[in-house]
Amino acid sequence: MIDRRRALAAATASLFAPYLARAQGAAPGWRPSRPIRAIVPFTAGGPTDVLTRMMSDPVQAMLGQPLVVENRTGAGGTIGADMVAKAVPDGHTILVNDSAHGVGPALIARMPYDPVTDFAGIGVLVFAPLILSVNARVPANNLQELLALMRAQPGRLNMATTGVGGPVHIAAEILRTTAGVQMEMVHYRGGAPAALAVVSGEAQMTILSASASLEHIRAGTMKAIALTVNRRNALLPQVPTPEEAGLPGFVFENWRVAAAPAATPAPILAALSAAFQSGLQQNRDRLAQLGEELRPGFDTPEAVRAFLRGQVDQSVAVLRAAGVRPE
Template structure:
């Protein structure tokens, strides 16, 4: 769940000096009219918050407003399809998460391809996830939850943010790596999944820190382990899965910016510089609610190489779980 505090952080982006952002972004292509930034999810989620946080710095860097539009539906496919079919002139971009790479594994007649119909602006942030349980679940670490699930196959359930979403992928990785059995319950988003665990309707979940930090701090959800390589400063006492003895349980959600395929290189370079200048300005804010900007994903070819690999990996995971495109 993204709170009002997070929304205030995004709204305060305009306080940062436009001159600083312009200096960081450098010279190059400039848009001739406002840029439409499509977020393929409802307003208020982590991807939407990221896009709105970056909107003012990108606008300052490029000299035209970047307006965020929410085009939700079909697991992100509606908004992504809009951008895939847009003219490759830099005036429409997509900010999406790892669900972009999952789409081919879920939709048989997808009207676009997540790799060939897009070109990369940048992988913007990575979002650590935490395996967490309701306080009534008698497990306080990874070893105990694995033992509990092995002793009670199918008795416990796990709330996801939707079929094929990041939580579903992470849960399938956990199930395979730990060789355990549990029921999967698919909710419509991270906030409903978190609410299900807090209420006791679900026993556990694997949500991003951004979506569950307040519940974990309030004690209504108990974090057991992180699904990433390093501990997170927001919860330094929670170990990684590798530290806890299960290195195969690894998953990071990511958020990236894309343009339509065939967008010229000078346009991509200016967009990438603007987005990454905005990330540098807002690094501390993003870290403050669990999003981790990382350098190195600024070249379009490298971005799409990463997305291609993720698309294949997620398809393999879901096929092994018996999920077929419909």
């Protein structure tokens, strides 16, 4: 068993070697002259906020200035993102957003910014499955029972989302179209309020990250019904994948990205990326406990831009298929 663990550790270290070299070995060619503002377009306590605050000490250790989180909520994350898109591109104002960042063009006819070209990527930080969960009193213990309940009461069950165009909204639209069911969307300002709405019974269900819902699931105030990715999660090994639950098309993966204004110089981006990658590696175990997964290869502006372009295209396709048109 020990040899197997050592072999696994060695293999993991080898996989992330280039990734770690950039994070640990890159002596920053730029240092901020004042604290770095990290704009999080969601409420405090949500998974994006929690992740960003984890980065504060590592960023200060590497760059010499603290990372100060500012929660600027509203309009599905576009208010906070617009602030960063229009900020001075000097590295002192950055954005940390989730997959809502790629949804704006599908919902807003006149976007105040382009989510791809108006930003320079620092890194796609983590990937995470979402969990379809229901209030503990909802008479459904698996996905098929929940779908049967929704079909018997079309439009009567409330889905608590993290805002229009947010990851929960996207995942809910995928659920609605793949299963052919109806639900009432109730939009909250972040994962923590959405989870509390389900716990209280104000809403009957939601589709949140592990970091936003795991505490309630373990406490028994929410029931986990299904994951949104086709691999089981070690935190909730009993919760089935969409395919196992009988709805293979119900697939969606959340992610979180850090970005700066588009004209930010390359040395600044490199320094910020190295600091964030160092922070992710230092918090690797804690992130795993929150259901967040690190993947190499998403820590350059080019890689982030290509990734975001693909996500925007996917979001537009999903919402168009759901009949959602930009307004």
